[in-house]
Amino acid sequence: MTNAPQTIPSIWRTLPQPVIGLAPMDGVTDSAFRHIVATYGKPDIVFTEFTNVHDICSGRLKALDSLRYSEAERPVIAQIYGKDPALFYQAAHVVCELGFDGLDINMGCPSKNVASSGSGAGLIRTPNLALELMDRTRKGIQDWADGQSLADLGLKSSALQAIAQLKAEHPELTERQKRSPIPLSVKTRLGYDCNIINEWSDCLIQGRPEVIVIHGRTLSQMYRGHSDWEAITLATQHIRKYGIGVLGNGDIQTLEQATARIQESGVNGVLIGRGALGNPWIFQGIHQVHEAFSTGTPLKLRTLEPSLEEKFQAMIKHAKCFEAINGTERFVRMRKHLGWYCSSFPHAAAMRAHMVRTNGSRDVMDILDAYLKTHMAVEATASASTST
Ligand SMILES: Cc1cc2nc3c(=O)[nH]c(=O)nc-3n(C[C@H](O)[C@H](O)[C@H](O)COP(=O)(O)O)c2cc1C
Structure with missing residues (x-):
């Protein structure tokens, strides 16, 4: 280059x-x-x-x-x-x-x-x-x-x-x-x-x-x-x-x-x-x-798309960091960020709808927990039905 x-x-x-x-x-x-x-x-x-x-x-x-x-x-x-x-x-x-x-x-x-x-x-x-x-x-x-x-x-x-x-x-x-x-x-x-x-x-x-x-x-x-x-x-x-x-x-x-x-x-x-x-x-x-x-060599990027787990970890970390700096009373300003994280994974739009109503990092963690439970249950059912 x-x-x-x-x-x-x-x-x-x-x-x-x-x-x-x-x-x-x-x-x-x-x-x-x-x-x-x-x-x-x-x-x-x-x-x-x-x-x-x-x-x-x-x-x-x-x-x-x-x-x-x-x-x-x-x-x-x-x-x-x-x-x-x-x-x-x-x-x-x-x-x-x-x-x-x-x-x-x-x-x-x-x-x-x-x-x-x-x-x-x-x-x-x-x-x-x-x-x-x-x-x-x-x-x-x-x-x-x-x-x-x-x-x-x-x-x-x-x-x-x-x-x-x-x-x-x-x-x-x-x-x-x-x-x-x-x-x-x-x-x-x-x-x-x-x-x-x-x-x-x-x-x-x-x-x-x-x-x-x-x-x-x-x-x-x-x-x-x-x-x-x-x-x-x-x-x-x-x-x-x-x-x-x-x-x-x-x-x-x-x-x-x-x-x-x-x-x-x-x-x-x-x-x-x-x-x-x-x-x-x-x-x-x-x-x-x-x-x-x-x-002066060609660009070789060695980066990976974040996994779903990394994305969720980032959302929690960001929400907690926001709270630590601003307190929960201004959490409404954090909601748009949470919405922006919700893309490129299954049912992201549904999760976004929940995220834009959160009032603190506890809500964020609850939504992510619920998503993972449902998601894992759906995957388990799907893999059980393909193996029978
Ligand atoms: C929501 C939003 C807020 C912005 N606020 C500022 C700002 O405070 N100061 C500034 O110089 N530019 C501001 N900008 C302009 C951005 O710094 C940038 O010039 C513009 O978004 C184009 O770059 P991008 O295509 O990489 O976003 C803002 C842009 C957006 C979308």
Whole structure:
């Protein structure tokens, strides 16, 4: 295999190449899911769900939940969104203080309440503001690295308390944290209602992020059509001339597809989103991808589809992990994951219908037990009747 991508700066430089990471997905890639993904096939990098800068700075504990993570997930990048430069400056301090490995600004969210208010992909229409946000964020990161404390920022004492509480979940930080600046990246789309990635990337380049993640759709496309990898390829050729890394994103369902996309487009790596839903095994075999690129040999994936038993074990582990982090009262947010696991086995649809009504890991275990008993009884009857 030829075409090994060159390395990209900072934390990104320490990662295996090409980089294959888990894309941020609001309501999906929470700490429990990222932990499970790390257990079954560790991606090179993961992102938090996007978090509003206003929520971060006001210290709303529930909103700060999306900034929870465990050491097992590292390296982990915090993704933030909003449109107020002053809040980006403050939020950058908080992200650094919490020990994240990098900070990503969301300039790609198409959802109405985000983009139409001028945040997320809405920033594609206000390039000067986008640049200002990058500038203030970088300044926030640098000032924090130079020793500025959260107390100096004038945050409310309730916010300071909430942030301190979150930081206390990482006793290792006090020892480890060296106050060195973390890298800034941006995740975006090809344009607002048409592909303007050439001029848009020119703007982003001026903001000097270390990495730009490009999802090959416009805002108007939402998730319709296909991710345009030709556009990603052209943009990559341009952006990489400036020493900025590019990760491509969109419609990758397997590591084989990831490998092909990286080779064809020349990106430094890819992020995989929906391909990981109900499939935390998707990153298994990632070492073989790295090996293929570093040795220039063809990719030989030695991965197996998870067995039914492995799938069930993962569901239980995920449900318990979710409960340990969030308690049972929010278990409703876990249900969709359980539904996504229910595919490619007999009577999966019937099980899904039960799983989306669960209220805790005990319910999950009961459903799986009942399934196994029925399934085994049916199999035993079938094999008895064929042997008579
Ligand atoms: C449910 C859902 C939530 C998402 N939330 C975010 C988010 O918080 N931040 C972000 O940058 N992108 C978000 N995305 C976009 C994904 O990161 C990714 O760009 C998109 O799904 C295309 O990649 P894929 O085809 O591999 O899924 C989200 C996508 C989905 C489906």
